[in-house]
Amino acid sequence: MTSVTLYDVLGVRPTATTAEIRAAYLVSARSAHPDVAGAGGEDRMRDVNAAWSVLGDDEARRLYDLTLTAPGPGSTAGAASPSNPSPSRPSPSTSKVSRPQDRPFVPYHAVDEDDDDEWRYADDTTDPATAPGAGLQFTPILTVLGGVLLLIAGLVLRAAPIAAVGGVVILLGLVAFLLVPLAVMAKASAAEQRRERERGPKSQSGR
Secondary structure, three states: OOOOOHHHHHOOOOOOOHHHHHHHHHHHHHHHOHHHHHHHHHHHHHHHHHHHHHHOOHHHHHHHHHHHHOOOOOOOOOOOEOOEOOOOOOOOOOOOOOOOOOOOOOOOOOOOOOOOOHHHHOOOOOOOOOOOOHHHHHHHHHHHHHHHHHHHHHHHHOOHHHHHHHHHHHHHHHHHHHHHHHHHHHHHHHHHHHHHHHHHHHHHHOO
C-alpha cells in the first residue's frame, strides 16, 4: 500500500498557497463526486474532503507540515557529525490519509424492547365521557336532509312558504355542522375538569 501526503491527494505542492489549495480541492471534488465518478468515487471523495479539512485550515496545516518535516523514530538523517558539520534538513516523512474501514452495523441488543409497533394495528378506543352522542352527530345531517325534502316539496307543489321553510331548515343544518365540533370540545373540556376535581381530593387524602 503506497502512502501519500494530503498535498498529493489534492495534487498540489507543499508550498502552494491557500487559494491554490482551495482551487485544487474544488477541481478534485467535482471529479471525485459520486454523481460524476460513480460508486468508485466515494473513497476518493472522502480522501479529498479529509485533505481539505486539514490543508484548508491555516493552523491545522501548520501542525500537519510539522509532521512532514519531523524525522522518523531512530532516524539519524540530518544529524551533525565530523564528516557532516552542517546538518541538512531532514527529509519529509510520508503521511498517509486516514480512512476508517467500513464496518457493518451490529446492534447493542439483539431485541429492542422499545421497537413495538403493534399500536399501529390496534383499534382506536373512544372515551365515553367525551364521545359525542349519536343524536348530536346525526342532527346536522338529518336537518339538512329534511330541509332539502321540504324545498323539493315546495317546488313541486308550487308552495312558496314550504320552499322557504325548507331553505331555512337547510341553513340551520349547515349551522349545526359548525356547532357540533364546538359542543364536542366543550363536553371534553368539562369532562377533563371534572376528572381534575376528582383527582384533587384523592391526591390530598393519599398524603
